[in-house]
Amino acid sequence: MIVWLLMLLVVPKAPATTHTVEIRGMEFHPAVLTVAVGDTVVWINRDIVPHTATGHGRSRWDTGQLTQGQEGRYVARRAGETSYACTLHPTMHGKLIVR
Amino acid sequence: MSRTAHRLLACALTLVFATALHAQNPAPAPAAAPDLSDPEVAHVAVTANSIDIDMAKFAQTRTRNAAVKQFAATMITDHTAVNAQAAALAAKLGVTPADNAVSQSLEGGAKQARTSLEALHGAAFDRAYMDREVAYHQAVLDAIDKVLLPTTENAELRKLLVDVRPAIATHLEHAKQVRSQLGAPVRTGM
Ligand SMILES: [Cu+2]
Numbered sequence: 001m002i003v004w005l006l007m008l009l010v011v012p013k014a015p016a017t018t019h020t021v022e023i024r025g026m027e028f029h030p031a032v033l034t035v036a037v038g039d040t041v042v043w044i045n046r047d048i049v050p051h052t053a054t055g056h057g058r059s060r061w062d063t064g065q066l067t068q069g070q071e072g073r074y075v076a077r078r079a080g081e082t083s084y085a086c087t088l089h090p091t092m093h094g095k096l097i098v099r
Numbered sequence: 100m101s102r103t104a105h106r107l108l109a110c111a112l113t114l115v116f117a118t119a120l121h122a123q124n125p126a127p128a129p130a131a132a133p134d135l136s137d138p139e140v141a142h143v144a145v146t147a148n149s150i151d152i153d154m155a156k157f158a159q160t161r162t163r164n165a166a167v168k169q170f171a172a173t174m175i176t177d178h179t180a181v182n183a184q185a186a187a188l189a190a191k192l193g194v195t196p197a198d199n200a201v202s203q204s205l206e207g208g209a210k211q212a213r214t215s216l217e218a219l220h221g222a223a224f225d226r227a228y229m230d231r232e233v234a235y236h237q238a239v240l241d242a243i244d245k246v247l248l249p250t251t252e253n254a255e256l257r258k259l260l261v262d263v264r265p266a267i268a269t270h271l272e273h274a275k276q277v278r279s280q281l282g283a284p285v286r287t288g289m
Binding site for chain 2: 025026027047048049050065067068087088089090091092
């Protein structure tokens with residue numbers, strides 16, 4: 001029993017996964033995404049016009065301008081909720097929740 | 100693309116820019132549809148995008164308002180991207196843009212609008228530029244929804260319209276947001 005408990009403690013967490021947010025029709029899909037610490041988020045732009053995904057607040061990130069078909073990625077290192085937007089189109093908003 | 104589609108497209112573009120360039124009164128009087136060829140329609144589309152890009156470039160040199168500056172930068176980026184896509188489609192369909200009377204009248208109208216804007220500075224400039232951008236994008240959106248989408252049958256042209264529409268709608272919202280931050284009544288007689 002003790003051995004089993006010890007094993008539980010050292011068993012590695014679920015492997016980090018990659019989540020995709022599609023940017024199409026001037027919106028983030030999904031607009032709200034929940035991931036685990038260590039996961040990777042990839043934003044891919046399907047629109048003709050360029051976009052960014054730019055985090056507000058503490059855990060800042062910025063994909064920079066993504067042209068059609070380009071991807072930007074961010075590894076979620078810290079737990080918390082971050083609102084983000086597109087700096088080119090202030091009407092575009094998203095939220096990333098890291099648990 | 101059928102001949103009818105061309106006429107409708109040319110008519111719509113003429114309406115859009117006749118109304119957008121005389122910004123404050125966007126009451127489209129159904130103008131006679133000019134009989135444009137494929138190369139001429141392509142030229143009109145490219146000219147229309149280029150006019151908004153040039154206006155934005157001028158706005159960047161004139162405004163000191165950060166939100167107006169940012170809006171102008173987005174217009175340059177987005178209309179350049181749309182123009183590239185339109186040019187790619189024209190090339191794919193084997194069409195080389197050709198100058199024509201509609202393009203020239205658009206350019207004439209843009210020159211007039213530019214002259215009016217050049218006389219303005221500070222907050223008066225910002226309001227007049229943003230008023231024009233609200234009217235322009237509203238007119239383009241109306242043309243897409245009421246004329247172009249219901250009548251365009253060419254699958255590739257239709258796809259381009261469907262793809263461009265959300266960007267125009269977003270520009271309109273963005274323009275209204277910036278305009279409302281500027282306050283003061285809507286200026287007339289641009
Ligand atoms: Cu954007």
